[in-house]
Amino acid sequence: MTLPDYEAIDIGHELPALTLPAITRQALAIYCGASGDHNPIHVDIDYAQAAGLDDVIAHGMLIMAYVGRVLTNWVPQSAIRDFNTRFLAMTDVGDQITACGRVVEKFNQATARCVRVEIEAVDQNGIVKASGTALVELG
Amino acid sequence: MPPFSVEVEKGRLRLFAKAIGELDPIYSDETAALAAGFRSLPVPPTFLFCLEMERPDAYDWCEELNVPLARVLHGEQAFTYYGVAYAGDLLTFSSEIVDIYDKKNGTLEFIVRKNTITNQQNEQIAEFDSTLVIRPKSELTTQ
Numbered sequence: 001m002t003l004p005d006y007e008a009i010d011i012g013h014e015l016p017a018l019t020l021p022a023i024t025r026q027a028l029a030i031y032c033g034a035s036g037d038h039n040p041i042h043v044d045i046d047y048a049q050a051a052g053l054d055d056v057i058a059h060g061m062l063i064m065a066y067v068g069r070v071l072t073n074w075v076p077q078s079a080i081r082d083f084n085t086r087f088l089a090m091t092d093v094g095d096q097i098t099a100c101g102r103v104v105e106k107f108n109q110a111t112a113r114c115v116r117v118e119i120e121a122v123d124q125n126g127i128v129k130a131s132g133t134a135l136v137e138l139g
Numbered sequence: 140m141p142p143f144s145v146e147v148e149k150g151r152l153r154l155f156a157k158a159i160g161e162l163d164p165i166y167s168d169e170t171a172a173l174a175a176g177f178r179s180l181p182v183p184p185t186f187l188f189c190l191e192m193e194r195p196d197a198y199d200w201c202e203e204l205n206v207p208l209a210r211v212l213h214g215e216q217a218f219t220y221y222g223v224a225y226a227g228d229l230l231t232f233s234s235e236i237v238d239i240y241d242k243k244n245g246t247l248e249f250i251v252r253k254n255t256i257t258n259q260q261n262e263q264i265a266e267f268d269s270t271l272v273i274r275p276k277s278e279l280t281t282q
């Protein structure tokens with residue numbers, strides 16, 4: 001994968017968005033095992049209800065991983081300098097997440113040319129589940 | 140918490156790729172990763188957080204701070220990268236609690252854990268801050 005051309009990228013440039021299949025219980029079970037995050041609130045409905053929730057909720061880090069795929073689909077992973085998200089709403093079973101990113105800033109940092117990307121994960125109703133930024137070095 | 144080390148396993152990376160729907164073969168097919176110039180399967184950006192949970196008890200800090208796991212939510216996650224880790228690497232995580240604060244008159248508590256990650260050559264790969272939110276007790280159903 002080659003780096004996008006810094007000069008050709010304008011503020012407002014949108015990274016190709018990613019729309020995921022609706023979250024299923026099976027997807028949460030697989031993520032539970034794959035991630036090593038065995039917090040039962042994500043897979044055990046009895047536990048989730050005892051904790052005051054209606055149902056299990058998705059791992060925030062699964063949502064962040066979806067956003068990470070938007071970044072690594074756009075640039076080689078080694079170009080990502082930082083990546084942060086705030087988790088703003090719980091993601092329920094059945095939610096369909098779209099992850100997207102948009103260039104909001106271009107600047108030279110030391111010898112590197114960088115772009116700041118705003119990232120977001122929203123559900124089928126437009127509710128923002130996670131938002132944040134990533135700093136990407138474009139050579 | 141004492142530093143802990145974990146080897147990055149190819150099988151786990153393949154399972155993680157499946158779990159997040161990753162289709163790029165460099166994350167699951169070593170031949171593709173080598174062809175792309177990597178020394179093995181790369182560790183995707185958020186998987187470092189998962190590797191940290193390979194400690195003998197991933198939620199030992201809950202016990203230490205007397206926080207019930209059922210009230211813990213992930214509030215924020217911030218990674219800074221200095222390099223990429225690969226399958227076969229031995230990564231060492233040093234973690235500490237760097238901040239504890241509250242909002243809304245103490246009804247929401249926040250715990251910030253920082254991890255610093257180095258590889259077997261003692262090169263720093265990344266660091267990350269995890270902000271955990273402790274939900275108020277009133278949200279729990281009485282049993």
